Amino acid sequence: MLKIALLFLAALSAVHSQCFSKDDASKKMNPEDRTNLYKGQLHFTLDLFNAINKKIVDDNIFFSPFSVYHALLLGYFAAGGQTEAALKQSLKISDTLDKVNLVMAYKVDKRSRSSNNNSESYEFTNANRMFVDEGLQVRQCVRGLLSEELETLKFHDNPDASRDAINNWVEQVTKHHIKDLIPQDGVSENTKLVLANAAYFKGVWASKFPAERTKKQVFYVSETRQTLVPFMKQKGIFHYTVNEDLGAQILELPYKGNDISMYILLPPYSMKEGVSNIIRNLTPERLAAVVEEGYMGRDVVVEIPKFTIERTLSMRPILEALGVGDLFNSSADFSTLSDKQSVFFDDAIHKAKIQIDEEGTVAAAATAIFGFRSSRPAEPxxxxxxxxxxxxIYEKPSNSILFMGVYRDPKK
Known part of the structure; x- marks a missing residue:
């Protein structure tokens, strides 16, 4: 199972008669807007992965770029002026997609996901909230457009109860797997706004790993350190290829329903910086080549670790490295949300958990001895x-990365 949540702490500021522009009512939904939204997500995702990898060296990484993107998207909806411009650029939102159409695309996507949720094949829930202090005067048009996202709390009068309310919401969305997201000092009587996203995924492998074949084997953390971990094993027909642009063997492990798959990218064992090289070379075009390639299934003997990882990321330095402008400074402009107060974000926290076992869920895997070859051997x-x-973890219908990570050390 995979669960995750992202949080932003803040307060905000002012704007005009129409919500986002002087001619909101004249805007019409373009069928390509939802596609453009996903394109922006993918570019942002790979930039974010690179930034996190540079901050977290020699350790496991696990996060939901989908969750981070949607939490920032709420910030973009609320922003104005230079803050809105910086967020638009860092989120890779197309110049042809104005804010009104983006909100429409967001709402269409939300409805579509809601109708497809809790299917027999898998479960993926993505929920967004703007928790606002009751003293913050939110513009009426915003309340109308984002009524399902807005929730009023008494930060000023009772910050502890407000923190508990947000943490309880996150815990409920993630089926009790993400707890205490906001720490004790996370909110105070001065908090005006918390932007939050919580996401949860549970998937079953299309081809399960027989539990009786799980055995402890050596995992090579580095050339000088190794450890024993449980490895799951099966032989079956899988999509498998070698991609020289990425410097990796690639294996697809689909979840039941085939809309969502895990792709494992395994560098050559001889390449010391193999993982960082893959992340550095992973572009939207190269990822598309991997997931859209019509390569034939073939016999593959698969052995991957069985593991659970939980990670908390302090997102402020990572997001600042991505160019989110003055999001965390007193000069931040959130005038679209409220024209009565000036506020800004204090921090951003992201917490994610993944659990992989024989049944499926969400997790990792990769290859051992490796050599680049253009021909395919007949043997498995x-x-x-x-x-x-x-x-x-890739969702094919939307071309979105829901979760991603690096498995480096079973002991961390």
Whole structure:
């Protein structure tokens, strides 16, 4: 199972008669707007992955770029002026997609996901909230457009109860897997706004790993350190290829329903910076080549670790490195949300958890001994993820990365 949540702490400021522009009512939904939204997400996702990898060296990484993007999207809806411009650029929102149409695309996507949720194949829930202090005068047009996202709390009168309310909401959305997202000092009587996203995914492998074949094997953390971990094993028909642009063997492990798959990107064992090289070279075009390639299924012996990882990320330095402008400074402009007060974000926290087992869910894997080849051998390929690798949980209908990570060290 995979669960995750992202949080932003803040307060805000002012604007005009129409919500986002002087001619909001004249804007019409373009069928391509939802597609453009996903394109922006993908560019932002890969930039974010690079930034996190630079901050977290020699450790496991796990996060939901989908969650981070949607929490920032709420900030973009609320922003004005230079803050809005900086967020638009960092979120890779197309110049042809104005804010009115973006809100429309967001709402269409939300309705679509709601109708498809809790299917027999898998479960993916993505929820957004703007928790505002009762003293903050939110513009009426925003209340109308984002009524399902807005929730009023008494930060000023009772910050502890407000914090508990937000943490309880996150825990409920993530089926009790993400707890106490906001720490004790996370909110105060001065808090005006908390932007939050919580996401939860549970998937079952299309081809499950037989539990009786799970055995402890060596995982090579580095050339000088190794450890024993449980490895799951099966032989079956899988999509498998070698991508020289990324410097990786790539294996697709689909979840039941085939809309969502885990892709494991395994660098050559001989390449010391193999993982960072993959992340650095991973572009939207190269990712598309991987997930859209019509390569044939083939016999593959798969061995991947069984593991659970929970990670908390302090997102402020990472987001500032991505160019979110003055989001965390007193000069921040959130005039679209409220024209009565000036406020800005204090911090951003992201917490994620992944659990992989024989049944499925969400997790990692990669290969062992590796050599680049252009021809495919007749004998079954062997994919043994017994040294550091990159993994991606990818949703095909929307071309979105829901979760991603690096598995480097079973002991961390």
């Amino acid at each position: 390929s062997t994919f043994i993820a017994n040294f550091p690798f990159v993994y991606v």
